[in-house]
Amino acid sequence: MNLVVPTLNDSDKMLNDLVNWVVNEVGPDVPIHFTRFHPDYKLLNLPPTPIATIERAREIAMSKGIHYAFVGNVPGHEANSTYCPSCGKIVIKRTGLFTTEINLKNGSCKYCSRTIAGVWK
Numbered sequence: 001m002n003l004v005v006p007t008l009n010d011s012d013k014m015l016n017d018l019v020n021w022v023v024n025e026v027g028p029d030v031p032i033h034f035t036r037f038h039p040d041y042k043l044l045n046l047p048p049t050p051i052a053t054i055e056r057a058r059e060i061a062m063s064k065g066i067h068y069a070f071v072g073n074v075p076g077h078e079a080n081s082t083y084c085p086s087c088g089k090i091v092i093k094r095t096g097l098f099t100t101e102i103n104l105k106n107g108s109c110k111y112c113s114r115t116i117a118g119v120w121k
Contacts, residue, residue: 001033001072004049004057012060019061028065029117034058035072055079067117084109084116091116 002018004010022030034057037049054071058079061069071079075096082092089111093101103110107120 001035002057003035003037004054005037005043006046006049006053008046010049010053010057012056015057015060016064019064019066022061023064023066028067030066031068031070032061032066033070033072034061036074038073051077082116084112084114086114087112 002009004015009015019032022032034054036051036054037043037046039046039048051071051074054074058069058071067085068082069079070082071077074080080094081090082094083089084091087109089103089109090101091103091109092099093103104116104120105113107118108115
């Protein structure tokens with residue numbers, strides 16, 4: 001998980017550096033969660049992270065080959081769910097903190113049969 005905080009780590013350079021590290025060091029199947037910051041405790045002087053910034057971070061990750069990039073702390077956002085890297089259909093749908101739909105068959109996308117990285121029962 002990467003908490004994206006305005007002015008501290010939300011620049012294109014920092015986001016690109018993070019994504020490049022993940023792709024090169026651990027691989028494209030490692031999920032990245034870009035989580036929205038909300039002012040709290042000792043960081044009350046900073047604004048909440050704009051949703052557009054979180055979406056931009058996800059787009060950067062996807063454009064560099066990350067298969068599973070998520071938008072976090074934005075209730076109802078479509079990028080809270082897991083999409084198949086091949087066919088683009090939802091394989092795990094999430095609503096809030098709940099899984100509401102699972103479209104896997106033996107650890108693969110039920111639509112195109114691509115293996116989805118993870119441990120599945």
